[in-house]
Amino acid sequence: MDTERDRGRRWRPATRLVRGGAVRSPFGETSEALFLTSGFCYANAAEAAARFRGEAEGFVYSRYSNPTVRMFLDRLAALEEAEAASATASGMAAVSAALLAQVKAGDHVVAARALFGSCRYVLDELLPRFGVAVSLVDGTDLAQWRAALRPGTVCAFVETPANPTLELVDLRAVADLCHAVGARLIVDNVFATPLLQRPIRLGADIVVYSATKHIDGHGRCLGGAILGDAAFCEGILSPFLRHTGPSLSPFNAWVLLKGLETLAVRLDRQVRSSTELARFLCGLDGLRRVLYPGLADHPQHELATRQMSGFGTVVAFEIDGGQARAFRFLDGLRLIDISNNLGDAKSLITHPLSTTHQRLGAEECARLGIGAGLVRLSVGLEDVEDLKEDLQQALAAA
Numbered sequence: 001m002d003t004e005r006d007r008g009r010r011w012r013p014a015t016r017l018v019r020g021g022a023v024r025s026p027f028g029e030t031s032e033a034l035f036l037t038s039g040f041c042y043a044n045a046a047e048a049a050a051r052f053r054g055e056a057e058g059f060v061y062s063r064y065s066n067p068t069v070r071m072f073l074d075r076l077a078a079l080e081e082a083e084a085a086s087a088t089a090s091g092m093a094a095v096s097a098a099l100l101a102q103v104k105a106g107d108h109v110v111a112a113r114a115l116f117g118s119c120r121y122v123l124d125e126l127l128p129r130f131g132v133a134v135s136l137v138d139g140t141d142l143a144q145w146r147a148a149l150r151p152g153t154v155c156a157f158v159e160t161p162a163n164p165t166l167e168l169v170d171l172r173a174v175a176d177l178c179h180a181v182g183a184r185l186i187v188d189n190v191f192a193t194p195l196l197q198r199p200i201r202l203g204a205d206i207v208v209y210s211a212t213k214h215i216d217g218h219g220r221c222l223g224g225a226i227l228g229d230a231a232f233c234e235g236i237l238s239p240f241l242r243h244t245g246p247s248l249s250p251f252n253a254w255v256l257l258k259g260l261e262t263l264a265v266r267l268d269r270q271v272r273s274s275t276e277l278a279r280f281l282c283g284l285d286g287l288r289r290v291l292y293p294g295l296a297d298h299p300q301h302e303l304a305t306r307q308m309s310g311f312g313t314v315v316a317f318e319i320d321g322g323q324a325r326a327f328r329f330l331d332g333l334r335l336i337d338i339s340n341n342l343g344d345a346k347s348l349i350t351h352p353l354s355t356t357h358q359r360l361g362a363e364e365c366a367r368l369g370i371g372a373g374l375v376r377l378s379v380g381l382e383d384v385e386d387l388k389e390d391l392q393q394a395l396a397a398a
């Protein structure tokens with residue numbers, strides 16, 4: 001007989017988002033049940049012992065797993081076509097666990113330089129503190145990848161499109177280079193979402209998400225997930241997570257399950273609006289450049305077309321006049337909120353140099369293309385005409 005899991009994988013992605021992983025209790029509830037419990041009871045002492053030995057089916061403790069968390073993971077794993085998945089309390093818990101679970105002193109890790117600020121902290125500060133050598137490369141340059149990867153490289157870490165410059169990494173090519181030296185490729189797929197880019201199909205070994213972003217999609221809670229093959233997830237990652245405990249709360253898992261149900265329709269609208277806004281911004285005065293992988297003048301537009309089925313919901317643009325004018329522009333917006341989150345139903349805008357990437361300093365930011373005038377817009381579900389009017393009036397006033 002099919003398991004629930006196998007059943008989920010026969011459906012198309014939009015159906016998997018609504019039905020995948022759902023398991024009904026004997027009450028026959030329509031919506032997935034919220035099992036807000038830390039522990040589970042056993043019929044007898046022998047059964048408790050068997051579950052602890054891993055010889056009997058069933059939940060043990062919500063730090064390990066929980067029925068609502070399981071439904072969220074099975075839904076996401078069905079979508080991603082991953083063998084296994086683990087949930088974490090935030091995206092950063094997913095990133096740090098995916099790295100820390102597999103390295104030891106003396107190991108080597110390679111990462112693309114263009115990353116979310118906190119991911120850079122883990123690579124720049126945390127791993128070296130434990131004796132792990134980290135090489136940073138320009139993720140777009142395959143020659144640098146070839147030079148940096150070596151026997152003894154345990155894993156590589158990339159984000160594509162990258163935050164906030166929307167620079168792309170060729171996943172198929174980098175996965176092949178990693179595998180040639182026996183390294184695993186970890187992809188932070190937040191900007192693309194599980195619907196617009198399929199890293200595992202492109203050769204990646206591990207995919208991490210901040211579910212806080214599009215998967216929740218309404219700015220309600222934090223969450224994260226790590227997906228990959230069973231040998232890594234069950235053999236290496238799972239013991240690390242069980243004993244360090246960055247577990248996802250069942251309540252947040254339930255919120256994220258509901259978020260997945262509407263992901264396809266939200267993304268459809270948000271990607272369309274992002275494309276329209278990117279084109280609209282190109283026609284406005286006072287902007288130095290507009291960055292969106294869907295624009296024909298994006299330096300990696302051809303790669304984006306090959307490796308993504310949609311170009312995402314974030315548009316970055318550089319305002320003439322540096323930080324002072326960028327701040328006046330942000331302060332002049334009446335509809336779009338100044339906030340560092342993204343993937344929300346509400347359109348949100350941030351100035352990366354002074355917020356998410358502040359820790360890197362102006363010099364490293366300049367190297368990454370994060371100038372004083374750069375702003376990052378996460379496009380929400382509002383009417384795109386209202387968004388255009390707001391951007392235009394704030395730019396004129398700045």
Ligand SMILES: *Cc1c(COP(=O)(O)O)cnc(C)c1O
Nearest residue numbers: 090091092116163190210212223
């Ligand atoms: C937000 C984000 C993270 C971290 O996620 P949290 O849920 O905020 O911990 C990691 N990577 C990328 C690309 C992000 O945008």
